[in-house]
Amino acid sequence: MPQTMRAIVLTRPVAPDQLTVTDVPVPDVRPGWVRLRIKAFGVNESEVTSRNGYRSAHALPLRINHETVGAVNLLLTSPGGLTPTDLELGQALSDVAALALVHWNPSPVRTTDIQTRTEAAVAAKTTIDVATGMLAEHGRLSAAEALAALRVYSARQGDRLSDTAHALVQGTLLPDSVLSVGR
Structure with a gap:
């Protein structure tokens, strides 16, 4: 058994960065005591905060x-x-x-990113407006009724509204398919 051990000896309160490790004699084990070997320890966070004035x-x-x-x-x-x-x-x-x-992204937002996002939003809105007009004409609906039908179809399919509108404008989705869902 070694005669000394490493310890932090406190004679007054100090900040964590002022703690120093020193060699001290290993104490005798008294009756009822247990000797422990400590591999690591931490400073109590509440002690740190109170020492910093909180x-x-x-x-x-x-x-x-x-x-x-x-x-x-x-x-x-x-x-x-x-x-x-x-x-x-x-x-x-x-x-x-x-x-x-x-929503945090570690790379800084560039002006071109903002412009691209704005252009994409305008294009999506335009596509939705065109698809709404197509449905209104095809089904003899008001613009509000046509947009509502587009939203219902999109929600029931689990698709984004802009994706459904794009499929309608591109001709891969038929107006009757959209209009039949709400009926």
Whole structure:
């Protein structure tokens, strides 16, 4: 058995980065005691936060589709916590953060990306408008009725509205197929 062991000896509170490891004599095992060999240890997070001046904390769930996937920690320098209104606001911000994380892309958005996305959105809208007009003419419907029929067909097929409209405009989907679903 070695005569010394490595230890962190505290004589006063210090920050985690001020902890130092020193060699100390191995203590004798007294009756009722157990000697343990520690392979690793961690610094208690609540100790770190209190040493940094925080007096209270809240953990707000980070939710995606009502499923908790993490937490947002709010640390306060005053004791007592947040008001109910502040907690609601904090939860709303946590929900927005979760949504942003889901849609986060590590590469920066380029001007050409924005332009391409805008052009794609305009093209999809135009295709939907053309398909709506085709259905309105074919079925002698109002534009609103034709768009509703297009939406119903698309939803029942499990397709995106723009994909259904594109198939109709390209002729790979017949107007009667779309109009017969709602009837």
